Amino acid sequence: MTAQNSSAAKPAILLPIAPKAVARTRFAPLQPQPVQALLPAEAVRELDAVKPGGGSSVVLQGPGDPLATMDSTVQTLCGIAARYPGVRLSLATLGIGGAAQLPVLKAAGLSGILLQVNAVDPAILEKIYAWIRPGLKTLALPEAARILAAAQRETAIAARELGVALTVVTTVYPNHNDDHLEEIARNMAALQADRMVLTPYRAEIGADIVLPDVDPAWLAEACRNCARHLPAEVARMAKGCMEQPLEVPATLPKPTADRPHAAVASSNGIDIDLHLGQTTRFLIYGPREDGLVCLRETRSAPETGVEGRWRRLAETLGDCFAILAANAGETPRQELARAGIAVIRTEDNIEGTVDVLYGGGKKGKKGRS
Structure with missing residues (x-):
């Protein structure tokens, strides 16, 4: 297996449709820049503005987690699949509850998931996340980290069984999970993930904790090590799929003859x-x-x-x-x-x-x- 460069891939259309967060890293600002989540009808209208062709890729993502608001996520998938049947639909998630929800999502038109896996060891997850909310309440971090690690494994297994393409996205946090990347690759390969994307940590304005930058040469070598286990690449995006600054078409509704x-x-x-x-x-x-x-x-x-x-x-x-x-x-x-x-x-x-x-x-x- 070889490391790949993602620069040649056609960029996906990213739609922010999830208003509810289920976790926050220690390196994110306490009050992140607000991002408006699109309603299902608004998400379809955004695509109407860019008119994606067959083979185009659309990723449903934050600012929260699409699995935390299943009703609107399913409505969005169904709306896009009905209007643009040739479009490949994926969503970015931490995977909490994914094993139970993937059958419904696949039936609605989902073909792939981007699973944000920053560690497979709960102890390392504790160092990365400030809080994790697997359900309605925020649990003690050690318990929540164990639940997250188990949920991600179960979601990966469900994706394999259902034939849903699984991309593992790992944000590299210096001095936190940078010596754990190959272990993530090894574990995800055992679960038959399709590929792994490494994305370097970037400091955020307003964050209390700031880490050193990731050295590009070191990251390239780390990617080659991960590629011993499954196809791996360094991401174009500046952040992981659950922390990515959202890129939506810069469109606004327009007047019509019936609605001027x-x-x-x-x-x-x-x-x-x-x-x-x-x-x-x-x-x-x-x-x-x-x-x-x-x-x-x-x-x-x-x-x-x-x-x-x-x-x-x-x-x-x-x-x-x-x-x-x-x-x-x-x-x-x-x-x-x-x-x-x-x-x-x-x-x-x-x-x-x-x-x-x-x-x-x-x-x-x-x-x-």
């Missing part, structure tokens, strides 16, 4: 500063007859607490393709997305953001969606 307008949640008519649930009146922007985009009217939102509030809002804004709000809960985002209205969470000024939606200049710095 955008609704804005604002208290002062200048800034997008209201939570969706607190908005009683929306500003409606859209093009005039001469094409100039401006404020066209205002519309009242359904009263708080009424039955079917978000369905009624979708009807009230039936000619809108987007809502701009400072924040919004998961339930209204999902219901409105199903109705064809994207909720964009941002705290920018109205004029600049609306200009971007209708094909104008660059958005300000505060936008989050």
Whole structure:
């Protein structure tokens, strides 16, 4: 077996669809940079923007773990598989609960998993992770590390039995697991993993613990050692599959003939500063007859607490393709997305953001969606 360089591989389309984290390494910032998880309908729309062809690869991943929110993960898989049947679908995971969930995921269209295995020895996992939450509660780290190691092994076995391609991704942490890489390779080869990807640790802004950089020459040699056991390569990505800065198509929803307008949640008519649930009146922007985009009217939102509030809002804004709000809960985002209205969470000024939606200049710095 030989080490391989991944630079020739066609980059996958990475979609952040998992909002719930199940672990945090000691080298991540306590308050990581927020990343908006896509709803199932939004993930499909992202792919509509890039129109992946047959043989393209799509990876569902963080900011959390896709296995922690199975309902939305399965919906996303089914939605993409139905729209783009020729696309290869994978997900990045720590593997907690994977053995039980892989049959459902495969039936929904999954063909591969990227399993983040940073150690096969629970004692080393304890040195790498600050906390691990295998279930609803955070367990004592020694117990949680043992559960994680066992769960990853079980997930690897299930992948082999189901014919799901298994890529093992290992982040190399100097002085923590750098002398353990070949042991990981040996164990994963015994479980018939398809390949191993080594990715070097990179320091993160705001992290309390900073490790030395990984020497590229040393990493290349470590990769050759791992390749004695299974195909191995050094990753293009800067981080492991569960810690990778997410790369999604830089697209926003666009107006259509049926939905030419955008609704804005604002208290002062200048800034997008209201939570969706607190908005009683929306500003409606859209093009005039001469094409100039401006404020066209205002519309009242359904009263708080009424039955079917978000369905009624979708009807009230039936000619809108987007809502701009400072924040919004998961339930209204999902219901409105199903109705064809994207909720964009941002705290920018109205004029600049609306200009971007209708094909104008660059958005300000505060936008989050």
